[in-house]
Amino acid sequence: MNIEVEVNGVGYSRDIEPRMLLVHFLRDEIGLTGTHWGCDTTNCGTCVVWMDEVPVKSCTVLAAMAAGHSVRTVEDLEQNGTLDPVQQGFMEMHGLQCGFCTPGMMMTARWLLDHNPDPSEMEIREAISGQICRCTGYENIVRAIRWAAEHSGEPADKAGEVMA
């Protein structure tokens, strides 16, 4: 079947099998490999993307169900060479080691901060409770998200500097 999906503000049209999962559509059909694919069982959360502005586990959504809807992936966090404060927080606070869980963690973190700009440690832990990190022990992920909360209003060029 043919589907049209808007991903990160760009429209894509592809012929797919109806059984294709959204995570495979993003990675294999349109080449956005930032979204990772891990457990396959809706447990690890590395595949989290936004669908219609809400975080979902893309291994448990059919690409066909996303047709006509908008999807946002980790590739959309950085804008014009400027990192999102969440991305910068992960750098500053060493919020990743292997990086496998990171895209899902960042998409959930961005959504949390958009709805609760000053979350407590418990609120952060609750928000990422459906996502598994096998490296960091979560402590630095929580610190990274707190860092982003504390630096969200800062001028963009500070983040740009880190990129350079």
Place this chain on the structure above:
Amino acid sequence: MQVPAPVDYERALSLDHAIELLERYGPDAKIIAGGHSLLPMMKLRLLQPEVLIDLNNVTDLGYIKVESNEMRIGALTRHSELLESPIVSEHFPIISEAERVIADPVVRNRGTVGGSLCQADPSEDLAAVFSALKASVVLRGSKGTRVVPVREFHSGPYSTVIDPGEILTEIRVSLSSPCGSAYKKVERRVGDWAIAAVGVVLRVSNSRADDVGIGLTAVGAEHYCAYEAEEFLVGKELSEETINECARIAAENCNPSADQRGPVDYKRHLVEVLTFRALGKAVARCKGGSQ
């Protein structure tokens, strides 16, 4: 890599359209709502429907409203919406407390109330909640609409009385009955299915229980319900003694099986402790105590 077997996809654009599609494709078609139970089962080939009928774009099936002294919940309402609803948190702590421990926040963004009830997983939390609340469900098919009590809706593990051509459209909960309710669950880790869980709804007059609902999940209770324990408590003075006895009866009459979540006697013990605690909390709420 786990993916479903080949399947066709149809998108329902309205409730009538969904019913028409179910009619057209017959028993080989399945409704897909959140897909968070159905797709995992399809990945494991536990289910192999030929056609999926996507309900997600029938957005007028997602609502929580008050009508005719009932709270009415549209089948497509997501877990997260139930958790955030002021109507729910004001009237039904049992629902809020259960939703807080159903899966994780990202799964709750997608899974629906209707899907939860239709899935009829023996460990489903909302099945126990709505059984305790003595709620009913509205089923609609090409032949008309019927309203079925939740306690008659589930007919066993993973099975319900819904006809292949029917769609669950709404859950109805009376707003007049409860004056105190609570939900208690024990799981192995955050976000996991229950080892055992208990939901309690009480109405009290002159410090006696005049209406009691006790729902159980994951412990093999018929219709997710502790009938004997309810029957015992109705009309009794709510003392520590009667609550204790009620909890003991609930534990004695459920039917858990041993699995990777624990042996039978452990689960029975959990039912007793959780029933006692949930009743205690509900009684405190009836007295206008703390949330």
